[in-house]
Amino acid sequence: MKIVHTINELRNEIALQRSHNKKIGFVPTMGYLHQGHLSLVHISRKHSDYQVMSIFVNKMQFNDPKDYTTYPRDYERDFALAKDAGVDLIFLPDDTEMYQNRLVYIDIEMMTDHLCGATRPGHFRGVLTVVAKLFNIVQPDVSVFGQKDIQQAVIIQKMVKDLNLPVTIIVAPIIREPDGLAMSSRNVHLKGDDRTNAVVIYKSLQKAEELIHQGEVQSHKLIPAMTDIITSGKPKKIDYVSVVDYETLQPIESLKEKSVIAVAAFFGPTRLIDNMIVEKKGDTYTCIY
Numbered sequence: 001m002k003i004v005h006t007i008n009e010l011r012n013e014i015a016l017q018r019s020h021n022k023k024i025g026f027v028p029t030m031g032y033l034h035q036g037h038l039s040l041v042h043i044s045r046k047h048s049d050y051q052v053m054s055i056f057v058n059k060m061q062f063n064d065p066k067d068y069t070t071y072p073r074d075y076e077r078d079f080a081l082a083k084d085a086g087v088d089l090i091f092l093p094d095d096t097e098m099y100q101n102r103l104v105y106i107d108i109e110m111m112t113d114h115l116c117g118a119t120r121p122g123h124f125r126g127v128l129t130v131v132a133k134l135f136n137i138v139q140p141d142v143s144v145f146g147q148k149d150i151q152q153a154v155i156i157q158k159m160v161k162d163l164n165l166p167v168t169i170i171v172a173p174i175i176r177e178p179d180g181l182a183m184s185s186r187n188v189h190l191k192g193d194d195r196t197n198a199v200v201i202y203k204s205l206q207k208a209e210e211l212i213h214q215g216e217v218q219s220h221k222l223i224p225a226m227t228d229i230i231t232s233g234k235p236k237k238i239d240y241v242s243v244v245d246y247e248t249l250q251p252i253e254s255l256k257e258k259s260v261i262a263v264a265a266f267f268g269p270t271r272l273i274d275n276m277i278v279e280k281k282g283d284t285y286t287c288i289y
């Protein structure tokens with residue numbers, strides 16, 4: 001596995017692989033890898049021949065400076081895990097390599113008004129800008145994003161469509177701890193009771209699935225039932241429990257053809273997110289989480 005730090009080195013390597021007709025797969029990350037990231041590489045390998053992973057803690061997407069400085073980093077460990085998972089090339093740029101003369105941004109209308117976008121101003125502008133830059137730098141054929149960050153995955157799909165970027169986006173399933181907590185680099189900050197209690201987020205999704213299978217499709221019934229369960233785990237704060245349309249990410253009164261039920265809550269200082277996609281086929285609803 002090669003590790004490169006500059007755009008030039010990366011482009012030379014990609015050009016070499018392309019000259020051998022290799023299809024390029026790309027998994028962008030901010031490092032501190034866990035099984036969730038590695039599952040993205042496994043999926044990427046099924047759709048491409050040469051695997052590129054970027055590790056870049058993107059300051060621009062952190063609206064809380066403390067969250068940026070405390071974001072966990074362990075590059076040596078990341079290299080070992082990435083190599084094991086079959087990554088061929090790590091792109092590890094520094095801030096200067098990624099951001100010079102920063103005056104141009106990518107932003108999106110409407111789709112960041114709700115969910116995480118409502119409480120994290122500027123976050124998705126930072127995400128879209130860095131992902132667009134990384135797509136231009138790597139020029140991958142496919143790129144894989146986790147369902148766990150569903151708002152991110154949906155707006156990246158929209159950016160690719162609206163800007164006609166020549167890359168196929170794959171949304172990969174959420175990978176969970178044995179008790180159901182969605183894997184996240186931030187879980188390392190969960191201590192004691194907060195870690196144990198955080199499982200209520202997963203339980204609230206299970207409750208929603210149970211209600212949906214009993215025929216409940218109204219947001220005003222699903223949201224309070226989920227909120228009760230999350231409250232029982234004594235979160236520091238519930239940011240949102242929302243039901244939105246998958247395509248537009250706008251709140252909906254009842255489930256549509258493809259909807260997202262999403263949760264964000266703080267356990268201690270740690271903000272956790274989770275969600276499920278609900279698909280309707282005929283009269284049957286399938287919950288994917």
Ligand code: PAF
Nearest residue numbers: 028029030058127130149
């Ligand atoms: O999901 C992440 O880790 C980041 O938002 C991403 C996509 C690597 C952009 O910095």
